[in-house]
Amino acid sequence: MSKIYITGHRNPDMDSLCSAYAYADLKNQIDKKNEYIPVRIGSLTKSIQKFFSSIGAEAPKYKNHIYPTVKDVILKPDEKIDINMPLTSLSKYYNEDNPSSYPIYDGDEFISLLTIDDIALWFMQNIEKSKKIDSVPFIKDILKKREDKFDATDLFEDGKQVMTKSKLRGYPVYEDNKYIGYVTRRCFLDAPKHNVILVDHNEASQSIKGLETANIVEIIDHHRLGALKTILPIYMDIEPLGSTCTIVYQQYLKNNLKPSETVAKVLLAGLISDTVILKSPTTTKTDVDTANELTKLANVSLNEFAEKMFSSMGGLTEDVANEKIESDFKIYAENGISVGIGQCEVVTLKDLPNYKNAYLKTLDEVRLKNSLDWAMLMITDVIKETSVLLTTDFKLNKNIQYRKIENNIYDMPGVLSRKKQLLPDVLSLINQ
Numbered sequence: 001m002s003k004i005y006i007t008g009h010r011n012p013d014m015d016s017l018c019s020a021y022a023y024a025d026l027k028n029q030i031d032k033k034n035e036y037i038p039v040r041i042g043s044l045t046k047s048i049q050k051f052f053s054s055i056g057a058e059a060p061k062y063k064n065h066i067y068p069t070v071k072d073v074i075l076k077p078d079e080k081i082d083i084n085m086p087l088t089s090l091s092k093y094y095n096e097d098n099p100s101s102y103p104i105y106d107g108d109e110f111i112s113l114l115t116i117d118d119i120a121l122w123f124m125q126n127i128e129k130s131k132k133i134d135s136v137p138f139i140k141d142i143l144k145k146r147e148d149k150f151d152a153t154d155l156f157e158d159g160k161q162v163m164t165k166s167k168l169r170g171y172p173v174y175e176d177n178k179y180i181g182y183v184t185r186r187c188f189l190d191a192p193k194h195n196v197i198l199v200d201h202n203e204a205s206q207s208i209k210g211l212e213t214a215n216i217v218e219i220i221d222h223h224r225l226g227a228l229k230t231i232l233p234i235y236m237d238i239e240p241l242g243s244t245c246t247i248v249y250q251q252y253l254k255n256n257l258k259p260s261e262t263v264a265k266v267l268l269a270g271l272i273s274d275t276v277i278l279k280s281p282t283t284t285k286t287d288v289d290t291a292n293e294l295t296k297l298a299n300v301s302l303n304e305f306a307e308k309m310f311s312s313m314g315g316l317t318e319d320v321a322n323e324k325i326e327s328d329f330k331i332y333a334e335n336g337i338s339v340g341i342g343q344c345e346v347v348t349l350k351d352l353p354n355y356k357n358a359y360l361k362t363l364d365e366v367r368l369k370n371s372l373d374w375a376m377l378m379i380t381d382v383i384k385e386t387s388v389l390l391t392t393d394f395k396l397n398k399n400i401q402y403r404k405i406e407n408n409i410y411d412m413p414g415v416l417s418r419k420k421q422l423l424p425d426v427l428s429l430i431n432q
């Protein structure tokens with residue numbers, strides 16, 4: 001049984017997290033030979049965390065990288081050899097697989113590795129001294145305690161470097177300060193590879209660190225193709241649909257399965273979040289049909305669920321200004337001008353007067369932090385299907401075509417898509 005990690009892109013959004021979660025659920029049902037683990041490679045916003053707990057699901061766990069680690073190659077002998085046993089009790093293991101080191105215990109507690117060098121040296125020194133050895137020595141007479149050790153999370157390549165230079169033949173491996181096994185030089189002959197499925201992205205630059213050392217086994221996505229080369233042929237399902245969750249639902253159908261109520265909610269959340277409740281210009285008929293079927297399976301009404309989801313994600317209070325601006329902030333550079341545009345969704349814009357000043361101020365801090373000329377935040381009311389734009393001070397503000405509500409705040413009725421609507425307008429301003 002191997003582990004196969006399923007990950008969305010960096011700065012994970014709802015669609016990335018939900019499609020990883022649901023695809024792992026599907027794969028675990030159709031392939032019992034492997035274990036599929038949904039992961040995320042960026043922090044979870046408080047609002048997304050809230051949503052997952054509100055439907056009783058556990059959001060994918062954080063995974064830092066997919067490089068092989070020392071833990072992937074450890075040896076764990078079944079039997080424990082006790083320090084009080086005679087040396088000869090080891091001969092069976094040395095006959096079987098010739099280990100250069102062997103872990104020695106005192107009762108249940110791991111003490112140290114006994115290496116073949118320690119044994120040889122002991123005999124040589126004793127023969128030198130007394131010229132004859134009358135009785136079999138005990139392991140405790142020979143064993144040397146050493147402090148050298150690896151941590152389970154040490155990278156395979158780092159471990160290999162250490163072992164290549166070290167005089168020691170083996171190192172114990174600890175996880176959370178607990179001994180879990182040991183490694184010898186032989187363990188580092190071939191680097192193991194982790195298996196990974198990419199969802200909601202297909203480009204290495206947006207993916208998990210260490211991807212170049214892993215086996216990509218599948219790609220499920222709805223973005224432009226910028227995929228990397230693979231050694232073996234892989235399964236890909238890339239379609240121009242509104243969300244990756246839509247594709248994952250189609251995968252359930254292809255396998256004659258139905259998602260559970262909870263998984264249907266997760267899929268629906270990713271779908272309505274990426275398509276702004278099916279109103280974004282990226283929405284297709286398949287997305288609409290999928291949403292209808294998912295609402296039945298999830299036992300919810302689309303609008304109520306959407307409103308609940310977006311409102312459970314919380315309003316734009318002052319304490320989350322940074323998070324709301326930065327969690328989905330994309331930077332573009334054109335014509336020598338750099339601009340960053342954040343987007344967030346709300347269920348009402350009526351409390352805008354309460355938070356606008358705090359958000360304008362934070363927006364300028366985010367602009368400075370990223371050394372940008374211009375920064376914007378598009379706040380989309382997903383119920384009324386309209387947006388408001390906040391901007392930092394910039395010479396091009398006077399050319400903005402949207403209706404000015406007040407300084408640095410503009411009304412964008414009907415605008416829902418940053419990619420397809422706001423961005424082209426901004427780029428044309430920059431290029432004028």
Ligand SMILES: [Mn+2]
Pocket residue numbers: 015016200222242243244274
């Ligand atoms: Mn997506």
